Amino acid sequence: MNETNGLVDGLLSIAGIFNLYAIFWLIIGGFALWAAAQGLNNLSQRLMGKIPARRFLILQISTLLTFALYIFGTVGLFIAVLQPPKELLFAAAGSVAVALGFALKDIAASLVAGILLLFDRPFRVGDRVSFGDTYGEIVSIGLRTVRLVTLDDNLVTIPNSRFITDVVASGNAGELDMMVVTDFHLALDANLAEAQKLIEEVVVTSRYAYLKKPVAFTLEEVEIAHALAIRLRVKAYVLDVRYEKAFQSDIVQRGTALLAMHNIARPKPLLAV
Incomplete structure (x- = not known):
């Protein structure tokens, strides 16, 4: 009988905490947290527009602040509004731990992994x-x-x-610039030195090139459509990762035209026997 009365008293105590007044302020507080997160996001977007060279740093700080806002804001909101007794807090913490461990183990693993990603980076x-x-x-x-x-x-x-x-x-590990690899295929009897010189000219004159880092070339004999050819691979850095494909397209378009203008031999397809 005493155990039943204790359970009833506990339920009544919990029900007393979740009254209409508390629920109202929880809703208001939740909306305030959401609005603060949206305001933080809008602020970071404006800062990135004004300081584009620091957009990675701004995004990283914004992400960390959003994490802290949702985690600590939610916990603080519940404690401030509901003001639960310590025994209920300990019981709730234990229940949450058990639930995460069994029913939500995949989500818990992703949450822990998310925290690890912030530190391990x-x-x-x-x-x-x-x-x-x-x-x-x-x-x-x-x-x-x-x-x-x-x-x-x-x-x-x-x-x-x-x-x-x-x-x-x-590809860029937090930097704005990134290496872009582009291949050109040449005939075995092509003038490789001239071809490399022409492609290098194309790269260094591209408006997307980041010239504070070196331009590198590699030559390799490869098989294309059952025929041997020389692969001229150019490794150059783009000044902003957002221009990766624009940079590569610029190199291919102008490089192909320049090779044709200087009669640099390209691989020929084999004729069917």
């Missing part, structure tokens, strides 16, 4: 990364997921936990 907001068959720019690192925009303008959402166990490659 294998990539940052704004990086161009390759993850499996997906390549694109990291636009947000959330509590549970990472959002990536591909070059085809598709938004891909990936659970944080996958980045802890799988391999991810970052």
Whole structure:
């Protein structure tokens, strides 16, 4: 009988905490947290427009502040409005831990992975990364997921936990500039020295090139359509990762035209027997 009375008293105590007044202020506080997060996002967008060279740093700080706002703001809101007794706080913490451990283990793993990503930083907001068959720019690192925009303008959402166990490659590692690799294929009897000189001229005159880092070339004999050819690979840096494909297209377009203008031999397809 005493145990039943104790359970009833506990339920009544909890019900007393969640009265209409408390629920009203929880709703107001939740809306205030959302509005603050939106204001922070808008502020970061304006700062990036005024200081584009520091947009990676601004995005990283904005992401960290949003994390802190939602986590500490939610906990502080519940404690300030409901003012629960210590025993209820300990019980609630234990219940949440058990629920996360069993019912929400995948989400909990992603939450922990999200915190690890902030400190380990294998990539940052704004990086161009390759993850499996997906390549694109990291636009947000959330509590549970990472959002990536591909070059085809598709938004891909990936659970944080996958980045802890799988391999991810970052093309620029927090820098604005990034190496762009472009291939040209030449005939075996082509003038390789002249071809390299012409392509280098194309690269260094491109408006997208970042010339504080070196331009490198490699030559390799490869097979194309059952015929041997020379692959001229140029490795150059683009001044901003957002211009990656524009830079590559500029090199290919002007480089192809220049090679043809100087009669640099290109591979010929084999004739059918």
